[in-house]
Amino acid sequence: MIFVTSVSQTSRQVLSNQGGIHPDLEKVVRRHLSSAYRKPVSDASRAAFAGMLARWRGWNPVAPLILDSGCGVGESSLRLARLYPSAFVLGVDQSAHRLARAAPNRPDNLALLRADLVDFWRLLEAEGIRLERHYLFYPNPWPKSEHLKRRWHGHPVLPALVRLGGMLECRSNWRVYLEELASALEMATGQKPALEDWQPEEAISPFERKYQASGHALFRLRLDLRATEASSNPCLTCGACCASYRVDFHPSELAGGIYAWGAGVPRDYALTLTPRLMRMRGTDASPPRCLALNGEIGVRVACAVYAGRPSPCRDFLPEHEACQRARRRLGLPARAMT
């Protein structure tokens, strides 16, 4: 049974001094898309992130990741974890008070975490993690015109949200919020999100339930960000080198090793060749294919240990001739060199 936490039972319609899309939206979004956001990430966020990586890798390091951003009491995260049992679902919220009211019994593929999404999204992005699905259920609308910069699409973290990829879904009871988000996403990706009226048969979260009970119109926006990911990183639709070359590295890059990148290479993914040499499993098979490579080569792939992949993988770039050789070997077209 889904644990239902009550918030106050009724709610007033969103009141705003804005009649439609904010006149400064385009200027603000274009500025954020063309500049890097450099606010330092807090130690608390880094610690929460490291804990999450350990949980996810410990459960199933190759499981896709679904993120419920601003999960509140985690009711929607729990529903998602049951709906997608082979994915790892992560609910993130900054409110300790809300998270403390989450259902105590959770499936193994669910983690709820306290963190500021402004940090958390950038940490995910920096580790090269890409989402399978990303949900934003009823983000705070910040409806006053002067609060544009507090809305996710008016915030400098927007480019990181876009680059996290996956199937993005955002729900709101304020249509203008989603119209603005749609416009910002179109500026960022060139794709037009779907925006529709939304009346679910069963509420997915306490806020959705409260707004339904109060007779509010509800709206949802959806956009498949995977095409954007692919155009920003050619490797996500390739994987040829991971199915062509041996990958050998020093044991100090294994998980827990002193030269491990991120969480390091999980021990199960590597063979010991000598006390000083490890090899990614599968890369010396015939035909070769690294055990960590998920997906279909030339269509959509992901490295299951991306954040901790060893140095030969980090040093191998699409600009190298060896990249073209691998692609030819696997029957993929040559990459246009810029």
Ligand SMILES: C[S@@+](CC[C@H](N)C(=O)[O-])C[C@H]1O[C@@H](n2cnc3c(N)ncnc32)[C@H](O)[C@@H]1O
């Ligand atoms: C209106 S509530 C919606 C909660 C839940 N998604 C639901 O539908 O019931 C918005 C949530 O976003 C969280 N939130 C807002 N800004 C955040 C941030 N920067 N980092 C993490 N959580 C944030 C708030 O703490 C709050 O729980």
Ligand code: SF4
């Ligand atoms: S072969 Fe080139 S494009 Fe393909 S995954 Fe490797 S580096 Fe990326």
Ligand code: SF4
């Ligand atoms: S560890 Fe990852 S990047 Fe390296 S060969 Fe394996 S799948 Fe490719």
